[in-house]
Amino acid sequence: MKIAATDALLVIDPQNDFCEGGSLAVEGGAAIMPLINRLAERFDRVVVTQDWHTPDQISFASNHPGATPFTEIEVGYGRQMLWPDHCIQGSPGAVFHPDVAPTVEKALAVIRKGYNPAVDSYSGFFENDHRTATGLAGLLRDLGVTRVFLAGLAFDYCVRFTAEDAVRLGFETVVISDASRAIAPPTEATARDSFQALGVVEIEAASLFG
Numbered sequence: 001m002k003i004a005a006t007d008a009l010l011v012i013d014p015q016n017d018f019c020e021g022g023s024l025a026v027e028g029g030a031a032i033m034p035l036i037n038r039l040a041e042r043f044d045r046v047v048v049t050q051d052w053h054t055p056d057q058i059s060f061a062s063n064h065p066g067a068t069p070f071t072e073i074e075v076g077y078g079r080q081m082l083w084p085d086h087c088i089q090g091s092p093g094a095v096f097h098p099d100v101a102p103t104v105e106k107a108l109a110v111i112r113k114g115y116n117p118a119v120d121s122y123s124g125f126f127e128n129d130h131r132t133a134t135g136l137a138g139l140l141r142d143l144g145v146t147r148v149f150l151a152g153l154a155f156d157y158c159v160r161f162t163a164e165d166a167v168r169l170g171f172e173t174v175v176i177s178d179a180s181r182a183i184a185p186p187t188e189a190t191a192r193d194s195f196q197a198l199g200v201v202e203i204e205a206a207s208l209f210g
């Protein structure tokens with residue numbers, strides 16, 4: 001697969017809290033960072049997203065007395081998974097993993113999301129109400145981007161929801177599987193099913209190096 005000038009690489013939430021030692025660590029999270037850097041070298045346009053919560057974020061189990069992480073509750077915009085506190089603005093866990101620094105340096109923009117305490121945001125395009133835009137679609141369209149490649153964390157949440165929104169918004173959408181890691185196998189399988197249904201293509205990074 002050949003990378004074109006109208007392509008962008010979207011690097012989803014490559015942050016300390018999603019890597020080993022973080023509060024919502026994804027197994028193998030840190031290990032994908034060197035591959036992401038190699039990918040970023042090949043793209044003219046790189047955009048990074050950053051999960052950027054306040055301590056009173058609605059999706060933190062700690063804000064719901066008696067609730068435990070990894071259970072779901074009903075909120076105004078639908079069902080919401082509860083998480084351990086993570087990626088709190090200004091905390092070390094919210095900082096980009098040091099191994100992905102070259103990619104962050106190259107990025108033309110960092111899109112922060114999840115800063116509205118009342119609404120979580122998995123997707124880089126819309127908050128979990130599926131209505132409030134982050135500005136990423138407008139940015140990409142203004143730049144003439146027609147196809148997006150996704151890498152980062154986590155495959156079954158923020159990568160998945162960003163890919164779903166991208167394809168629905170009319171971008172050709174490609175997920176680079178080995179440059180991403182999932183939180184859990186069942187939700188990883190759900191993500192794959194959804195990609196198939198929506199026409200999101202999955203590739204290995206090797207097919208971009210030639």
Ligand code: VGL
Pocket residue numbers: 012013018051083122153154155156157158159
């Ligand atoms: C994410 C759960 C909560 C992610 C972010 O980046 O996949 N998952 N916040």
Ligand code: ZN
Pocket residue numbers: 051053086087114
């Ligand atoms: Zn989050």
